[in-house]
Amino acid sequence: xxxxxxxxxxAEDAKQAPDPHAEPSVEIEAVLRESRVEEVLERLERELxxxxxxxxxIKEIAALLLVDKLRRQFGLNAGPPSLHMxxxxxxxxxxxxxxxxxxxxxxxxxYSRKGHLVAVTRDDxxxxxxxxxxxxxxxxxxxAMGGVLFIDEAYYLYKPENExxxxxxxxxxxxxxxxxxxxxxVVILAxxxxxxxxxxxxxxxxxxxxxxHIDFPDYAEDELLAIAELMLTEMQYRLDEKAKxxxxxxxxxxxxxxxxxNARSIRNALDRARLRHANRLFASRKGALTRExxxxxxxxxxxxxxxxxxxxxxxxxxx
Amino acid sequence: MRLTQGTFSFLPDLSDEQIRxxxxxxxxxxxxxxxxxxxxxxxRNTYWEMYGNPMFDLKDAAGIMAELQACxxxxxxxxxxxxxxxxxxxxxxxxxxxxxxxxxxEPGFMLLREESKGRTQRYTLRAYATDRPEGQRx
Numbered sequence: 001x002x003x004x005x006x007x008x009x010x011a012e013d014a015k016q017a018p019d020p021h022a023e024p025s026v027e028i029e030a031v032l033r034e035s036r037v038e039e040v041l042e043r044l045e046r047e048l049x050x051x052x053x054x055x056x057x058i059k060e061i062a063a064l065l066l067v068d069k070l071r072r073q074f075g076l077n078a079g080p081p082s083l084h085m086x087x088x089x090x091x092x093x094x095x096x097x098x099x100x101x102x103x104x105x106x107x108x109x110x111y112s113r114k115g116h117l118v119a120v121t122r123d124d125x126x127x128x129x130x131x132x133x134x135x136x137x138x139x140x141x142x143x144a145m146g147g148v149l150f151i152d153e154a155y156y157l158y159k160p161e162n163e164x165x166x167x168x169x170x171x172x173x174x175x176x177x178x179x180x181x182x183x184x185x186v187v188i189l190a191x192x193x194x195x196x197x198x199x200x201x202x203x204x205x206x207x208x209x210x211x212x213h214i215d216f217p218d219y220a221e222d223e224l225l226a227i228a229e230l231m232l233t234e235m236q237y238r239l240d241e242k243a244k245x246x247x248x249x250x251x252x253x254x255x256x257x258x259x260x261x262n263a264r265s266i267r268n269a270l271d272r273a274r275l276r277h278a279n280r281l282f283a284s285r286k287g288a289l290t291r292e293x294x295x296x297x298x299x300x301x302x303x304x305x306x307x308x309x310x311x312x313x314x315x316x317x318x319x
Numbered sequence: 320m321r322l323t324q325g326t327f328s329f330l331p332d333l334s335d336e337q338i339r340x341x342x343x344x345x346x347x348x349x350x351x352x353x354x355x356x357x358x359x360x361x362x363r364n365t366y367w368e369m370y371g372n373p374m375f376d377l378k379d380a381a382g383i384m385a386e387l388q389a390c391x392x393x394x395x396x397x398x399x400x401x402x403x404x405x406x407x408x409x410x411x412x413x414x415x416x417x418x419x420x421x422x423x424x425e426p427g428f429m430l431l432r433e434e435s436k437g438r439t440q441r442y443t444l445r446a447y448a449t450d451r452p453e454g455q456r457x
Binding site: 113114116135141142143145146147181184185 | 377
C-alpha cells in the first residue's frame with residue numbers, strides 16, 4: 001500500500017509535540033518489559049522454596065536498580081549502589097544456591113556486565129608464605145571482575161589465634177577493591193551465622209562495607225517436603241501417596257535429630273531412598289519393569305531408613 | 320620521533336575507552352592479555368619486561384584496565400605494550416599487540432655509520448634515550 005507521504009510527518013508531529021507544561025515522564029512498564037526482571041523473579045519464586053527474607057531483599061534490589069535506570073533518564077545520578085552481600089544461615093539453607101542465582105539475577109538486571117560467578121574459599125585467596133597472598137588475591141579478584149565473587153566459609157579468612165596469618169592481608173586487598181571498584185564486581189560472603197558474627201566483630205571495616213546482610217532462615221516441615229518434591233521432579237522420580245506420608249513423618253523425626261542440615265539432609269535422604277529403590281527392584285527379579293516401577297519411590301524405601309528405627313528406641317544418628 | 324609498532328601502529332594512540340574496547344574484543348576471542356614495559360625503544364628489542372603474569376581466564380576488561388593503571392603508576396615514563404596471546408593449538412602466538420603508553424618526550428634514534436672491510440658502509444640505529452643507564456632514561 002502506498003502511503004500518502006505528506007500526511008505521515010504531519011500526524012507524527014501532532015503526536016510528538018510535547019505539552020510544554022506537562023511534567024516529562026517515563027513508562028515503568030516499558031522499562032520492566034525491556035529488562036528481564038519479572039522473568040527472573042518469577043523463576044526465583046518457582047525454583048526456590050521458602051526463603052522469604054531472601055526473596056524480599058532480591059525484589060528490593062531489583063526495584064532499586066530499575067528506579068536507578070529511570071532516574072538516569074532524567075539525568076539524576078546517585079552512583080552505582082553497593083551490592084556486596086553477606087549470607088548467613090544454618091547448613092543447607094541454600095546460601096550457595098542463592099549466590100549462584102544472584103550472579104544471573106544481577107546480570108539480568110544489568111548491574112553486572114558479564115554475570116559469571118567465581119566461587120572461592122580461603123585456599124584460593126591466602127598464600128602460604130610472605131608475598132604470596134597479594135598476587136593470589138588480586139588474581140582471583142581480576143577473574144571475578146564483571147561478575148560475582150562468592151567467598152564460601154568466609155570466616156576462615158581471619159584466624160585470630162595466629163597473629164602472623166596471611167588472611168588479614170587478603171581481607172585488606174578485598175576491602176580496597178570492594179570500596180574502589182564496586183561497579184566492577186559484587187562480593188558475596190557466606191558462612192554460618194555465629195562464626196560470621198565473630199568474623200565481623202574482628203573486622204568492623206568489612207561489616208560496614210557490606211550493605212546487605214541476609215539471614216537464611218531454617219526451613220519449615222512443609223517447605224522441606226516441597227523441596228523434596230522439587231528435587232525428585234528434577235531427578236525424574238516421584239513419590240506415591242503412601243511414600244509421601246512416610247516422608248512427612250521422616251522429616252519430622254529427622255529434624256529433631258542432631259546434625260540436621262535442612263535441604264542437604266533431605267537430598268541425602270532421597271539419595272539413600274533411590275539406592276533402596278534400585279536395590280528393591282533388583283532383588284524382586286520381576287520379569288518386566290514398567291516406566292512406573294522405575295520412577296516411583298515407595299513408602300518402604302523411605303521406611304527402611306535408620307531414622308525410623310532410632311525413633312523406636314536406640315541411638316540417633318545420621319541414617 | 321614517535322615510536323610506532325604493533326597492530327595499530329598507523330593510528331594515533333588509543334584512548335582508555337578504546338583500549339578497553341580492544342581488551343573486550345580479545346576476551347571474547349578467548350585470548351590471554353598481558354602487559355609489558357620497557358625503556359629501551361629499539362625496534363629490535365623484542366623482549367620487553369613482563370608486568371605480572373599473562374592474565375588467563377578473565378571475563379571482563381576491568382581487571383586488565385586496573386592492572387594497566389597500576390603499571391602506568393609504577394612506570395610513568397616507560398613504554399607499555401598490551402599483548403593478546405591466542406593459545407589455540409596450532410596458533411599459539413600473539414594475535415594483537417599495541418602500545419598503551421609512551422613517554423612524553425621521545426628523542427628518537429641516531430643513525431650510526433660504520434666503515435667496514437673494503438669500504439663497505441654499515442648502518443645501525445641507536446636510541447638517544449639509551450645514553451643513560453636503564454631506569455634513568457626518559
